[in-house]
Amino acid sequence: MSTILVVEDEKAIADILAYNLEREGYHILVAYDGKKALEIIFDKKPDLVLLDIMLPKVNGFEVCKKVRSQLTTPIIMLTARGDSVDQVLGLELGADDYIKKPFVMKELLARVKANLRRVKMMNSESNLKNSLIEIGDIIIDDEKYEIRMKDKALDLTLREYELIKFLSKIPGKVYTREELLSEVWGYEYFGDLRTVDVTISRLRDKLKLDNNDTSEYIMTKRGRGYYFKVS
Template structure:
């Protein structure tokens, strides 16, 4: 499995430590110290994951994340030093897949990265069979290549958005609570809360629904959670 990682942070000592630790795991690491450089590298290279600090010179991390989402669905982990819930939710709302707060344990960071890489790996070399394709009305997902199409037009989803859609579409009519989705998609022990689920559902609706305020696919069971119809 390719593991090409872009690490973006203006604190060079932190970057040096992360780079050394991840290279010990056999990962290939590129580095950017500001938002402009990060954006350029993200456009010029194919990465399996981007570790992106919120506070950056030239272009801040949240804006970089949003701009990357215009052309790529590469998994992004936001790094914030503030530790405030709003910053974390904002990071997810701008299209991040996960976040971690400084100061962090390098072992925890590596565990997060490995978990996302395992979920987002694309087995493009495998033959595509009908069992990999789920088609309901205008929506079609390929669970092998992790691609999504609406009316035969490909839609870019983040790793978490795809995981969420795949789970719901495979369990039509089953209502999942926010806590259940948080545990299933993000994993037990994830430090976020149910608002992370709401943010991702809203972003997913904006991408797959003709009218997100009146969804025809992902519905809300008030006081309970979400389900696919």
């Protein structure tokens, strides 16, 4: 049974989320402020976190930042504001996705299921093989979920790791944002395409070893999507 932490300061919303998630068979933990959320996350190690942004004591952005510095736990941020700045900032801090309030419960449950399924699949793949994949200057370590460039390990989130691994399987093949959302995020029916764009942008920055590095690995095919290029 997967454990999900619901971090929401509005008790009515937290209760609704907990009720619906429990009906799906998940074990639910609840925190009503950011400080308590951090205590639970580092103590209980939940399988997934539903994280509101506007929280007392420690806001959701800071919680996400602290968690991501140590753990790869999937984080879905909940925001009451339609401001794209909030959404982009959450993704840049390492959140796996965001859902705007008011949300459709069916959509939220689908995203929770997809994130948990992806983690389970990665763990299964790790048990089946422990191999190194070399593509140009990039080495993908399946055992450590790590990517290295010229012997330097990149500081990637689990989603960023999955994305570059997927794109690099067939260099030159162009994938639409819808295809990437389906294959990497596991969202067949739901999901904001901006999530893909922001993650690609963040990953491109991390693939540059310094400010003078002009190498490009993830390319844009105008009007189509993205593809991986071996430098």
